[in-house]
Amino acid sequence: MAQLVKDIVSRDVDFGAWYTSVIKKADLVDYSTTKGSMIIRPYGYAIWEKMVAVLDAEFKKSGHQNLQMPMLIPESLLNVEKDHVAGFAPEVAWVTQGGEETLEERLCVRPTSEVLFCDHFKQIIKSYRDLPLLYNQWCTIVRWEKTTRPFLRSREILWQEGHTMHETSEEAKQETKRMFHIYEKFQREYLALPVIVGKKTEKEKFAGAESTYTIEAMMYNGYALQNGTSHYFGQNFAKAFGIQFLNREQKLEYPYQTSWGVTTRMIGAVIMTHSDDYGLVLPPKIAPVLVNLIPIGKDTDILEKIQEIAKMLRENDITTTIDQSEKSPGFKFAESEVKGYPIRLELGPRDYENHTVTLVRRDTLEKVTVSFEEIVMEVKKLLEEIQNHLYQRALERRNAMLYEAKTYQEFKQIAQEKPGFIKINWCGKTSCEEKIKADTTLKSRCILEDEVAEGTCPCCGEKALYKVYFGKQY
Numbered sequence: 308m309a310q311l312v313k314d315i316v317s318r319d320v321d322f323g324a325w326y327t328s329v330i331k332k333a334d335l336v337d338y339s340t341t342k343g344s345m346i347i348r349p350y351g352y353a354i355w356e357k358m359v360a361v362l363d364a365e366f367k368k369s370g371h372q373n374l375q376m377p378m379l380i381p382e383s384l385l386n387v388e389k390d391h392v393a394g395f396a397p398e399v400a401w402v403t404q405g406g407e408e409t410l411e412e413r414l415c416v417r418p419t420s421e422v423l424f425c426d427h428f429k430q431i432i433k434s435y436r437d438l439p440l441l442y443n444q445w446c447t448i449v450r451w452e453k454t455t456r457p458f459l460r461s462r463e464i465l466w467q468e469g470h471t472m473h474e475t476s477e478e479a480k481q482e483t484k485r486m487f488h489i490y491e492k493f494q495r496e497y498l499a500l501p502v503i504v505g506k507k508t509e510k511e512k513f514a515g516a517e518s519t520y521t522i523e524a525m526m527y528n529g530y531a532l533q534n535g536t537s538h539y540f541g542q543n544f545a546k547a548f549g550i551q552f553l554n555r556e557q558k559l560e561y562p563y564q565t566s567w568g569v570t571t572r573m574i575g576a577v578i579m580t581h582s583d584d585y586g587l588v589l590p591p592k593i594a595p596v597l598v599n600l601i602p603i604g605k606d607t608d609i610l611e612k613i614q615e616i617a618k619m620l621r622e623n624d625i626t627t628t629i630d631q632s633e634k635s636p637g638f639k640f641a642e643s644e645v646k647g648y649p650i651r652l653e654l655g656p657r658d659y660e661n662h663t664v665t666l667v668r669r670d671t672l673e674k675v676t677v678s679f680e681e682i683v684m685e686v687k688k689l690l691e692e693i694q695n696h697l698y699q700r701a702l703e704r705r706n707a708m709l710y711e712a713k714t715y716q717e718f719k720q721i722a723q724e725k726p727g728f729i730k731i732n733w734c735g736k737t738s739c740e741e742k743i744k745a746d747t748t749l750k751s752r753c754i755l756e757d758e759v760a761e762g763t764c765p766c767c768g769e770k771a772l773y774k775v776y777f778g779k780q781y
């Protein structure tokens with residue numbers, strides 16, 4: 308068992324190397340000959356599928372329909388909205404050749420699909436009766452990233468992107484909020500992530516948006532991970548694309564638009580928040596397998612009993628796997644920890660005689676002995692406890708890494724000495740944001756809309772308009 312664990316670099320020694328080794332040992336991804344892209348292995352993909360199932364149901368419940376857009380965008384279409392193209396041009400991949408033929412107009416591989424949706428909306432929106440249009444697509448996008456890290460940043464990204472059109476700005480703004488609330492709730496309740504939600508600054512907002520809301524998660528090492536965004540576009544794209552509808556007064560008007568998305572980055576956030584030096588730790592609500600059953604010894608009675616228990620658990624909607632390999636029990640235990648199964652169930656000869664099993668929870672590695680009759684009840688109870696404990700533990704750790712600085716000196720000192728997020732009053736000027744980044748490498752995370760700024764901006768001394776979190780980011 309020592310060997311498996313030894314291969315995982317300590318989280319406190321080298322966080323980056325630890326993250327990569329956990330992912331590799333748990334068999335979530337593999338590297339591909341296609342540089343900068345990852346292969347999501349079946350166990351990693353199963354986590355994604357659990358996430359997709361919950362979110363897709365939420366999207367449909369709130370009236371959205373799935374569709375599928377083309378993957379390639381003609382250059383002329385990408386160029387229609389100026390801010391958008393300027394924002395994405397540096398990381399776009401181009402198709403210039405089709406078979407033997409050099410294309411007259413090059414095509415970009417979608418870095419996001421706003422322009423494709425607008426092109427389509429222009430054709431199908433005629434009247435207020437056509438609104439709202441609430442669409443979503445699950446797909447991959449390509450952004451030519453220079454440095455990549457599994458799940459967090461890769462050239463090809465698996466995600467969902469919602470795109471909606473509305474009669475009024477009020478309704479579109481509501482939609483922007485409704486969707487980040489769905490993300491926020493999902494990340495708290497399912498991923499056990501204590502996320503912070505706020506508005507991006509002008510400098511950090513999405514290219515072409517009027518405003519961008521962000522879900523900011525804090526990783527174990529205090530780094531920020533932007534874990535979902537929801538954008539309000541106003542009429543920017545509608546005007547650029549000439550999308551108009553006849554309103555209730557029979558006048559032509561431009562509709563109001565939103566888009567919103569989350570990616571497999573959420574898997575990275577789960578790992579970087581909850582996992583440890585023994586390997587993966589998964590919140591039960593998104594773990595593909597909840598209980599790993601390990602028979603100790605080769606006694607057929609024990610093997611039969613293990614099968615029986617597994618069947619009983621499955622009948623109670625608890626997913627299971629049985630480790631019947633030839634490996635030693637110690638090795639099996641370590642492997643179970645590496646894979647992050649929320650509960651390990653051990654059954655050895657002595658347990659069998661006593662009509663008991665040992666349950667080991669992955670988050671704390673604590674053991675409990677329970678009788679055969681109590682297994683289902685205890686497992687259900689433990690799963691709930693693990694889910695709650697992971698959230699509480701992450702919340703406490705995050706709260707311990709939230710700071711507030713009154714002066715610029717104090718800000719720089721915290722930035723240098725302590726990982727985490729630092730809250731300051733801010734004047735709203737991009738020049739201060741840029742100075743802060745140049746001096747400390749910290750970027751603005753989000754404006755806290757519910758908090759009132761008082762006093763002055765510690766960077767320039769002018770009147771403060773906002774409370775903003777700054778932090779280092781992935």
Ligand SMILES: [Zn+2]
Binds near residue numbers: 733736764765766769
């Ligand atoms: Zn300032």
